[in-house]
Amino acid sequence: MSRLWSRKAAALVPYVPGEQPQDRRYIKLNTNENPYPPSPAVAAALQAFDPAALRLYPDPQSRGLRAALGKEHGVPAENVFVGNGSDEILAFAFQAFFEPSPAGGAVPPEAHVLFPDVTYSFYPVYAALYGIPYRTPPLADDFSVAVEDYLGPCAGVVLPNPNAPTGRALPLAGLARIAAGQPDRVLVVDEAYVDFGAETALPLAASRDNVLVVRTMSKARSLAGLRLGYAIGPRQLIEALERVRDSFNSYTVDRIAQTLAIAALSDPAWFERTRTEVMETRERTARRLRKLGFEVVPSDANFLFAKPPGMGGEALYEALKERGILVRYFRKPRIDGHVRITVGTPEEMDALCVEAARLLGAGG
Numbered sequence: 001m002s003r004l005w006s007r008k009a010a011a012l013v014p015y016v017p018g019e020q021p022q023d024r025r026y027i028k029l030n031t032n033e034n035p036y037p038p039s040p041a042v043a044a045a046l047q048a049f050d051p052a053a054l055r056l057y058p059d060p061q062s063r064g065l066r067a068a069l070g071k072e073h074g075v076p077a078e079n080v081f082v083g084n085g086s087d088e089i090l091a092f093a094f095q096a097f098f099e100p101s102p103a104g105g106a107v108p109p110e111a112h113v114l115f116p117d118v119t120y121s122f123y124p125v126y127a128a129l130y131g132i133p134y135r136t137p138p139l140a141d142d143f144s145v146a147v148e149d150y151l152g153p154c155a156g157v158v159l160p161n162p163n164a165p166t167g168r169a170l171p172l173a174g175l176a177r178i179a180a181g182q183p184d185r186v187l188v189v190d191e192a193y194v195d196f197g198a199e200t201a202l203p204l205a206a207s208r209d210n211v212l213v214v215r216t217m218s219k220a221r222s223l224a225g226l227r228l229g230y231a232i233g234p235r236q237l238i239e240a241l242e243r244v245r246d247s248f249n250s251y252t253v254d255r256i257a258q259t260l261a262i263a264a265l266s267d268p269a270w271f272e273r274t275r276t277e278v279m280e281t282r283e284r285t286a287r288r289l290r291k292l293g294f295e296v297v298p299s300d301a302n303f304l305f306a307k308p309p310g311m312g313g314e315a316l317y318e319a320l321k322e323r324g325i326l327v328r329y330f331r332k333p334r335i336d337g338h339v340r341i342t343v344g345t346p347e348e349m350d351a352l353c354v355e356a357a358r359l360l361g362a363g364g
């Protein structure tokens with residue numbers, strides 16, 4: 001801490017992303033990146049990109065990209081918002097839809113935003129950054145979301161579907177009940193992993209005025225390094241996001257990102273093939289881990305949340321790291337016995353299962 005810091009900067013507890021180590025080559029199964037490269041159409045668009053165009057600012061409205069996303073999802077471009085990764089859009093959503101705590105005074109229960117106790121750990125960080133009060137209803141013992149906990153008075157709801165880091169998905173009917181339970185509050189559905197098997201809430205975003213769906217190209221589109229997220233929802237919610245963005249940075253999505261994201265959308269066959277491959281590898285790996293005695297949460301995402309037998313999550317994480325395999329471990333109540341394993345290529349998952357079997361003294 002420095003005497004030059006604001007009280008706010010000093011009080012922050014920032015989000016800590018998964019390691020991106022540079023010290024050696026790892027089999028990297030810790031940040032839910034896609035093991036396959038983006039579509040060859042992305043490589044071609046990058047080759048064809050004219051660096052001279054970088055002299056000019058990008059289109060602040062990202063019209064071409066929003067039109068392409070609208071076409072992809074069957075909605076008008078004006079119902080699409082794009083951002084520098086979906087993390088940025090989530091941060092904008094906290095500011096656009098939720099109120100900070102009043103200075104002094106106690107905060108009544110209905111003034112809290114709700115998200116689960118075990119979920120994406122960026123949500124409490126945004127809430128703290130913007131001074132927004134929140135409550136965290138506990139997931140059920142099987143890590144499913146208890147819909148009833150989200151039906152009472154509150155200031156809004158944020159739910160990832162599938163949830164992270166558990167991989168469990170909530171059926172659309174549950175989200176529909178939550179959205180209808182609080183018609184004057186916004187439900188933000190974070191669909192970072194939806195392409196790996198869950199039901200999308202896009203029909204709710206199209207039919208209700210209080211549902212925003214947030215997506216990313218980081219996971220199923222293999223573009224984590226590009227930083228491209230988007231949101232789909234009713235025009236009034238999109239407009240609020242635009243107001244927040246335009247009070248912060250007019251150019252959140254650069255020219256290269258707009259161009260390459262459009263290229264990625266132009267190749268549905270690549271998208272289908274790679275996401276299907278990831279889902280098949282996930283199911284094979286889950287079966288193998290269960291045979292080794294792991295408790296594996298059913299996953300609709302590109303990762304597995306698994307509890308090793310007779311060994312702590314942290315011990316497994318450390319032992320795998322020594323052997324060149326990186327997974328994610330969370331030192332948090334309820335989940336500190338688990339590790340989160342990103343689904344890699346079949347060869348990478350094979351290496352993981354072989355090492356795990358050795359460590360647990362079981363047959364592979």
Ligand SMILES: *Cc1c(COP(=O)(O)O)cnc(C)c1O
Pocket residue numbers: 032084085086087088120160164190192215216217218224227228229
């Ligand atoms: C990966 C992830 C994001 C962030 O995606 P970016 O678009 O890369 O910022 C958002 N929400 C959840 C639940 C994620 O796992």
